[in-house]
Amino acid sequence: MIHARELTRSFKVKRETVQAVRGLNLDVEPDQLVAFLGPNGAGKSTSLRMLTSLLPPTSGTAIVAGCDVVADPSGVRARIGYVGQKNSAGENFRVRDELVTQGCCYGLTRAAARRRADEVLDLLELAPLAKRTPGTLSGGQRRRVDIAMGLIHRPRLLFLDEPSTGLDPQSRADIWRHILRLREEYDTTPFLTTHYLEEADSMAERVVIIDNGRIIADGTAEKLKSDLAGDLLTITTPDEGEAARARNVATRFAVPDAIKREGTTVRMRVPHAGEVLPDFLRVAEAAGVEIASAETARPTLDDVFLTLTGRSLRESEQEGGDA
Ligand SMILES: Nc1ncnc2c1ncn2[C@@H]1O[C@H](COP(=O)(O)OP(=O)(O)OP(=O)(O)O)[C@@H](O)[C@H]1O
Secondary structure (H helix, E strand, O other), rough: EEEEEEEEEEEEOOOOOEEEEEEEEEEOOOOOOOOEEOOOOOOOHHHHHOOOOOOOOOOOEEEEEEEEEOOHHHHHHHHHEEOOOOOOOOOOOHHHHHHHHHHHOOOOOHHHHHHHHHHHHOOOOHHHHHHHHHHHHHHHHHHHHHHHHHHHOOOOOOEEEEOOOOOOHHHHHHHHHHHHHHHHHHOOOEEEEEHHHHHHHHOOOOOEEEEOOOOEEEHHHHHHHHHOEEEEEEEOOOOOHHHHHHHHHHHOOOOHHHEEEEOEEEEEEEEHHHHHHHHHHHHHOOOOOOEEEEEEEOOOHHHHHHHOOOOOOHHHHHHOOOO
16 A cells, blocks of 8 residues: 655755655555654654655655556546645535535536535534534534545545544544544544554554654554553652662663662562562562562553653654644
8 A cells, every 4th residue: 555665855045955755765655544653843744744745755765545646646636535734624614515526526527425424424424414514513523623624535545634634532433433444334444543552552453663764663552562662560668768779679670771769669660560479579579679569550551652762752842832
């Protein structure tokens, strides 16, 4: 579905060159639900805009839905749908009319565009809102209209740029329900970017993490977490002196870089915290170290990002002023 090789894009800003995407290599097979994850400014939208032929690459190639994004951009556009970050329908025309116009833009006759508009209205459960203007809809309803617009020409591959950003949790869950249905019932492969780590973790079959224009991790969320992060074991002690001694015990179970002491707490990353904990407690007891409590936690995708970059994705997002 997507085969990108060394896809690169830079921008000239005043006299400076911004390297937005640096040599993207990516292969996505049909039916794979991929989440493209990264902090603000990582290069997600620029990658998507190149893959959808909206932005020419500075160098590199990409074959998307069987067509070359540079040599055959109209072939790409005829075969894919794109739901951008901004609303794709205008404010003033009725939802159904917007969809019919979109269908005509893709070369459908007016009668065929009307039939297809009714199909996508049903598909996205928008039929009761067909006569409303998009300006009067809620955020979640508008997002569903955007997705309907992207589906009007029955694309086999649908790119969605941050489809759930800014929505309340219930609307986010609703958008995901629709995205999953698209794939299961209509054979459309969704490829989406998201800021939400938990969403990528729980919903996507494959997570591709981009930072600073480069892919830094690619795999199932489970594999990335077990390969790159490890479980977190948190030990709390009654005072800082005991914590320093607990830290010494920790060095028998984890490498120094994977151990952090803050006040009365010692945190360490280990492959399987459930197996390490009893041994840790036994060694601590033998050494006379007093432990107040111990807790284990599975890693998150943020831990993966932290391991790879030394930064938290959440912090990066806050710096970027979005999320
Ligand atoms: N048209 C442009 N002109 C100049 N610089 C740009 C342009 N578009 C993107 N950039 C820069 O390229 C880099 C990547 O931007 P991009 O929008 O692809 O990131 P992103 O991962 O989609 O971020 P966000 O999550 O905030 O949407 C950023 O440094 C951005 O400022």
